[in-house]
Amino acid sequence: MAQDDNGGHELTTANSSAVEHVRVGDPGTAVVPQDAVPNPGFPTHRPRITDLDPKKQRRAERVVYTLFYLSIVGSIWAIAAYMMFPIESSDPGSVRLNTLFIGLGIALALLAIGIGAVHWGKALMYEQEGIDLRHPVRASEDTIERAVEIFQEADQESGFSRRSVVRNSLIGALIAFPLPAIVLFRGLGPQNQDPVALLSHTMWKAGTRLTRDPEGTPIKAADVTLGSAFHVIPEGLNEAPDRLEEKAKAAVLLMRLKPADMFVSPARRTWNYDGIVAYSKICTHVGCPVALYEQQTHHLLCPCHQSQFDITHEAQVIFGPAKRPLPQLPITVDAEGYLVARSDFTEPVGPSFWERN
Amino acid sequence: MIALIAIGLSFTGGAYAAFNTSTASAAPAAASQQSVDQGKKLFMSNCATCHGLSASGTTNGPSLIGVGAAAVDFQVGTGRMPMAMNGPQAQQKPVQFTGSDITALADYVASLAPGPGIPNASLLDATQGNAANGGALFRTNCAMCHNVAGAGGALTEGKFAPALSGVSAQHIYEAMVTGPQNMPVFNDSNISPSGKRDIITYLTYIEKNPSPGGYALGDLGPVAEGLFIWIFGLGAIIALTVWITAKSN
Numbered sequence: 024m025a026q027d028d029n030g031g032h033e034l035t036t037a038n039s040s041a042v043e044h045v046r047v048g049d050p051g052t053a054v055v056p057q058d059a060v061p062n063p064g065f066p067t068h069r070p071r072i073t074d075l076d077p078k079k080q081r082r083a084e085r086v087v088y089t090l091f092y093l094s095i096v097g098s099i100w101a102i103a104a105y106m107m108f109p110i111e112s113s114d115p116g117s118v119r120l121n122t123l124f125i126g127l128g129i130a131l132a133l134l135a136i137g138i139g140a141v142h143w144g145k146a147l148m149y150e151q152e153g154i155d156l157r158h159p160v161r162a163s164e165d166t167i168e169r170a171v172e173i174f175q176e177a178d179q180e181s182g183f184s185r186r187s188v189v190r191n192s193l194i195g196a197l198i199a200f201p202l203p204a205i206v207l208f209r210g211l212g213p214q215n216q217d218p219v220a221l222l223s224h225t226m227w228k229a230g231t232r233l234t235r236d237p238e239g240t241p242i243k244a245a246d247v248t249l250g251s252a253f254h255v256i257p258e259g260l261n262e263a264p265d266r267l268e269e270k271a272k273a274a275v276l277l278m279r280l281k282p283a284d285m286f287v288s289p290a291r292r293t294w295n296y297d298g299i300v301a302y303s304k305i306c307t308h309v310g311c312p313v314a315l316y317e318q319q320t321h322h323l324l325c326p327c328h329q330s331q332f333d334i335t336h337e338a339q340v341i342f343g344p345a346k347r348p349l350p351q352l353p354i355t356v357d358a359e360g361y362l363v364a365r366s367d368f369t370e371p372v373g374p375s376f377w378e379r380n
Numbered sequence: 381m382i383a384l385i386a387i388g389l390s391f392t393g394g395a396y397a398a399f400n401t402s403t404a405s406a407a408p409a410a411a412s413q414q415s416v417d418q419g420k421k422l423f424m425s426n427c428a429t430c431h432g433l434s435a436s437g438t439t440n441g442p443s444l445i446g447v448g449a450a451a452v453d454f455q456v457g458t459g460r461m462p463m464a465m466n467g468p469q470a471q472q473k474p475v476q477f478t479g480s481d482i483t484a485l486a487d488y489v490a491s492l493a494p495g496p497g498i499p500n501a502s503l504l505d506a507t508q509g510n511a512a513n514g515g516a517l518f519r520t521n522c523a524m525c526h527n528v529a530g531a532g533g534a535l536t537e538g539k540f541a542p543a544l545s546g547v548s549a550q551h552i553y554e555a556m557v558t559g560p561q562n563m564p565v566f567n568d569s570n571i572s573p574s575g576k577r578d579i580i581t582y583l584t585y586i587e588k589n590p591s592p593g594g595y596a597l598g599d600l601g602p603v604a605e606g607l608f609i610w611i612f613g614l615g616a617i618i619a620l621t622v623w624i625t626a627k628s629n
Contacts, residue, residue: 072629118592145628235570236520243569252564254520278564314524317535317562324536326524331536342536 073146083146090139094132101128219378223371225257225273227352232258233277233301233362241361242277247299250318253277255301257364272372274304275352276314277362278334280321286336294353296362301352302338305373306330308345323349346375411487419488422481426462435492447558448495449486454554456482458547460561468538469561496557503573504549509581517571518579525563529591530583531599535562545587549580 073080104124111117162170178184213221232241236254239261247253255275263269282298294300302323306313311327316334322341323332330343338349350372353365371379423435430441437443444451455461456477460470477485490497502508519528527533530544539562544552556576559565571579590596597604 069627114589115592116590119590119594122592123594141624145624150628237516246567246569248565248567250559250565251567251570252521253570312524315533315535315541316564317539318559318564319562320536322536326533 068152071146071150074150080147083142087139087143087147090135090142094135094139097128097131097133097135099128101125101132104128219376222272222373222376222379224367225372226260226263226269227257227273227275227364227367229364229366230357231364232357233275233354233364234258234260236274237261243360244296244299244356244362245360247277247279247362249279249281249298251277251279252314252316252318254304254314271310272305274312275301276304276316276323277301278316278318278321280335284321284335288337291337291351291353293355294351294365296354296356299354299362300334301354301362301364302332302334302349303352303368303372305349306345307340307347307349308343308374310373313349411491415484415487416491417488418481419484419486419491422477422485423488427485430463435489444489444492446493446495447489449490449498450496450554451558451560452486452489453482453498454551454558454560456485458551469540472542496554499550499553499557499573499576503577504553504580505577506549506581506584509574509577509579511578511581511585513575514578514580514582514585517575518582521566521571522579527599527601529586529596529599544583547583549584552580552583553577 073083101124104121104127108117108120108124110121183190212218233253233255234241234257236256239256239258241258242253242255253276255277256270257273257275260266260269260273277299279299282295285295285298285300287295304312304314306325306327308325308328308330311325313323313325313330313332315324315326316322317324321334323334323338324330325332325343325345328344330345331341332338332345332349333341337351340346340348350368350370352368354362355365357363423431424433427435427444430438431444432438432441435444437445452461455470457475459473459475462476463470464473475482486498489495518530522530525533525535525541526544527541532541532543534540541563553576555563556566556571556579557568566576568576591599597608
C-alpha cells in the first residue's frame with residue numbers, strides 16, 4: 024500500500040468538520056489550501072429509498088441477482104445458438120441467423136453483468152459521500168534516503184558503473200535490436216526499382232490493345248457506339264504476374280461522344296479516334312475509381328468525394344476536391360480495326376505524390 | 381423537310397444496323413401494320429409535343445429515330461414516359477398506358493428505324509444465367525452508379541441511379557441495351573446477351589437471398605450505417621451515461 028501522509032485522515036465524510044488541511048513537507052509539493060473553496064451549497068445528504076424501506080431494498084437485491092442470472096442465460100443461449108443455427112455454405116441466410124442469435128446471447132450476457140453491477144452500486148452499496156484528501160507528492164526524507172541507498176547498493180552489487188565494457192555492450196545490443204525492422208519494412212517496398220518511375224508509368228505502351236474488363240477481349244472502334252461506356256484494361260493484364268497492382272494504375276474508361284461536342288486542344292488532336300476517348304479511371308484526388316459517367320451531360324463523377332470531370336473538355340475538373348484533369352490515354356486503331364494505345368499516359372495517373380511535377 | 385431528315389436518318393440508321401448487326405439485339409417480332417398505325421395515333425396525341433410530329437426530336441425532347449422498341453418499352457413501361465414535368469431526370473411513376481398501347485407505341489417507333497428490339501424471353505431467364513459471372517460484370521460496369529448491391533446511388537445535380545430491386549428482367553435488359561437518360565449504353569459487343577442474362581441472374585440472386593451481415597439498412601453503405609450508429613449507438617451510450625451518473629432514488 025502506498026505511503027500516505029495524511030496523518031491518519033484516510034477518509035472523512037463530507038458532513039463532518041474533520042476536513043483539515045495540514046501543511047506537510049516541502050512548500051513546493053505539499054497541498055497548501057490557501058485557495059480552499061467554501062461549500063458552494065451542496066444539497067444535504069438525502070437517503071435513498073432502498074435505505075429507508077427494507078422492502079425496496081429486497082426488491083433491488085432481487086433485480087440485481089436476476090440480472091446476473093439473465094447473464095448466465097445469455098451465455099448458455101449463445102452456446103445453444105451456435106449449435107441450433109449452424110452456418111451452411113450454400114445459404115447466406117444461415118450466416119445471418121447464426122451471427123444474430125449468438126450476438127444477442129453474448130450481448131445479453133455482457134449487458135446484464137454491466138447493468139446489474141451498476142444497479143448494485145447505485146441502489147445497495149454504501150452511499151455516504153466522502154472526501155479523500157490529497158496527500159503531498161514528495162516522499163518523506165527517510166524514504167528518499169532509503170531509495171537512494173537501494174540504487175547505490177544495486178549499482179555496487181551489479182557493477183553497472185564499474186564494469187563499463189559489459190554495460191556498454193548491453194547498450195549497444197539494445198540499440199542494434201530494432202535495426203532489422205528497417206530492412207523488413209524496406210522489403211515491403213519496390214525492389215531494385217525507382218518508386219517514382221513505377222508511379223509515373225503504367226502497362227500501356229504504343230500498340231497495346233484496349234480490352235474489356237474483366238474478360239480481356241479486344242474492342243473494335245465500331246463496337247463503341249454513341250453513348251457507350253466501356254471499362255477497359257490493357258491487353259495481357261489478366262496474365263500479368265502483378266495483375267492488381269498494374270490494374271490499379273492502368274484502368275481506363277472508354278466513351279464515345281459526338282466529335283462536335285468535344286473541345287480538343289491542338290496538342291491532343293490525334294489522341295481520340297472519331298469521338299472515342301479514353302481517360303484514366305483513377306481519380307486525381309485520392310485515387311478512387313471514377314466511373315460514374317453520365318452519357319447526356321458527359322460528366323464523370325467520383326463517388327468518394329464528388330469530384331466532377333467534364334469529358335467534353337478533356338476531363339477538366341468542374342467540381343470537387345480534385346486538382347488536376349484525369350490523364351487522357353492517346354488512342355488510335357490498328358490495321359484490324361481494334362483500338363490501341365498510341366503511348367503510355369503522358370503524365371502520372373492518380374493522386375499527387377511528392378516527386379510529381 | 382422534317383420528313384426528309386427522318387427518311388435520311390432512318391436510311392443511315394438502317395445502313396448502320398445492316399453493317400453492324402451485333403448491336404441490334406433480338407430482332408423485333410414483325411409488327412402488324414395495324415399496331416403501327418395505332419401506335420402512331422398514340423404517339424401523335426401523347427408524345428409528339430416534345431419528340432416532334434415525326435419523332436425526330438425538338439428542343440424539348442430527343443429524337444426517337446433508331447432508339448428501337450426496347451427504349452419505348454422501358455421508358456413507357458416503367459412510367460418514366462410520358463414525363464410529368466421537367467426535372468433533372470424522368471422519374472418512375474405509375475404506368476400511364478396499357479400493355480397493348482405500349483406495344484403499339486413500341487411498334488410505331490421501331491417502324492421508323494431499326495434499333496434494339498424487345499429481348500427474347502430466353503435472354504431474361506434468371507435460372508439459366510451464371511450469377512458469379514454476372515456479379516463480376518455488375519461490379520465492373522454497373523456497381524459504381526447502382527451500388528454493389530443494386531441499391532442505387534446519387535449522381536450530379538439531382539440525378540440518380542435508381543435501385544434495381546423489383547425491376548423486371550425485361551426492363552433491366554432494355555435499360556442496358558438502350559442507355560436511358562444519363563445511363564451509358566451497354567451494347568451487345570460490350571456486354572454480350574448472355575452476359576446481360578448473367579447480370580439479371582446476379583440481381584435476382586441478391587434480391588432473393590438475405591444479406592449475411594444482418595439487417596442491410598437499405599444496402600446504402602457507410603452513410604446509412606454511420607447515421608444508424610450515430611443516432612442509436614451514441615444515443616444508447618448517452619442514455620447509459622446519464623443513468624450511471626444519476627443519483628439513485
